[in-house]
Amino acid sequence: MTILTAIFLLCYILIPGGGGVFQWYRWFRWRRRFYGSLLFPLWSPGKPLTGREWRFLGTVDSLVRDHYLWVRCNGLLVWVDLSRVLLHLLPGVEEDRLGGMEVLHAEDVHHLPSGASVYLAGRVREENGKIVLDPQSQPVLVLYSVPLHNLVHSVISSARSVNEFWNPLTLPFMGVGMLLLLLFGSVSIQTHYLEGLLSLTAAFLPVSVFFPPAVFGYYLHRKLWKMGKKALVTYEQATLPWKACRRRPEEGTSWEVGDRRYRMREEGASFVLEVREVETGAADPLLHGYTTPPYTRPSRMWWKGWGLLLLAALSLVLSVVIEGTLILMGVDYLMGG
The missing domain is CATH 1.10.287 (Helix Hairpins)
Structure with a gap:
């Protein structure tokens, strides 16, 4: 009975549930960071760049070697290292869409359309003659296609999971749990009928x-x-x-x-x-x-x-x-x- 309980709890509840909590917390923390970035002043030409955090509204200029992104903001080019900054892709759908925002890592980014709208918030610094987004400032980088006046509403509804329990850990561990319970039930039902019966049922x-x-x-x-x-x-x-x-x-x-x-x-x-x-x-x-x-x-x-x-x-x-x-x-x- 101990083995049956352990398999059931680990594969059906604890591991998928833990993955769900992690996924919920990741989106919760990112939304709080996005809300905080709305307090940053909006940069415009003539304002000093260094020394504080800014918001930038710009467009994709070019993608260099798959993970270096140039963002053009009012004539200013900002260099973003996508291997250290996560890119969030907001789907171009109605603002009340639940879920749908994608998180793109550097290895997932192979092409970005030139001129696509970008929301960028964080601290920048000068480095080797370039204006570089500081990854240590926990920047916010969103690629969007919704109208600008709908951006905040769309982020609130899209930057979350539709159902946290169905996460990348759920299907693999449930599959493993089903196989283990089937195996355990098939072996034990001849000698321990109740345990085998419960195991086959749980599978x-x-x-x-x-x-x-x-x-x-x-x-x-x-x-x-x-x-x-x-x-x-x-x-x-x-x-x-x-x-x-x-x-x-x-x-x-x-x-x-x-x-x-x-x-x-x-x-x-x-x-x-x-x-x-x-x-x-x-x-x-x-x-x-x-x-x-x-x-x-x-x-x-x-x-x-x-x-x-x-x-x-x-x-x-x-x-x-x-x-x-x-x-x-x-x-x-x-x-x-």
Whole structure:
């Protein structure tokens, strides 16, 4: 029974679950970094480059030897070493698309279209006559094709996993677990009938959700999970003006951070964020006009999202338990137990 329990826990729950937690945390940390980069001033010609972190809106100029990228920003060329900086590719789809952002490593980048839009944030330095993006400043590099005014909304919805449990570790370890449980059950069922029966039943659990009646619970699980994820996306979109600007809603609707002035304007059930430079009055191209989704209380969306995810998980577990019971009865009948 110890071997059966260990295989079941490791291959079906702990390793896929651990991979899911890692994947969730990776996207969570990257989104926080992206939100933080929205506070950086937007670079324009005439401003000093070194000594602080900047945001750049530019285009792909050229790709050199597969992993060196030149980004052109208002006449400035920034050298990016893709072997040390991750490139995030935002799909050119509607802004409410859930998931879909790709992370490209240097070995995955072989061609980038010249003129493609780039969002770049981080610290730069001069090195051998070039302006180089400092990889130690945890830079943000996004290649996008959505309209600029939709970029922030699209990043919030796309920079996440649709279902963290289905990660690169899930299928391999579930497959290994199925084979081990089948082998263990086939060997032990003659001498330890109960252990063998449970092992054979557990071996078929991963595929049991594709057969009735569990398939209906699996469909409900996917529906609830997607609804929960969208609720959490709505929560982040609604609270972004305060998360990105390090400010609580009750602290007022007008404030200054650095060289920019922020103002929240209420429009019906939504808020519109206005961001302008203090000196010039120029509007921020990314944040000015950002509109939150209609809502009453953001905390309700948070609770709704996590509640739906919990219900989705429970529906899947219940479906597997019911199907597992049927499999157990079927195997027991076939073995003449």
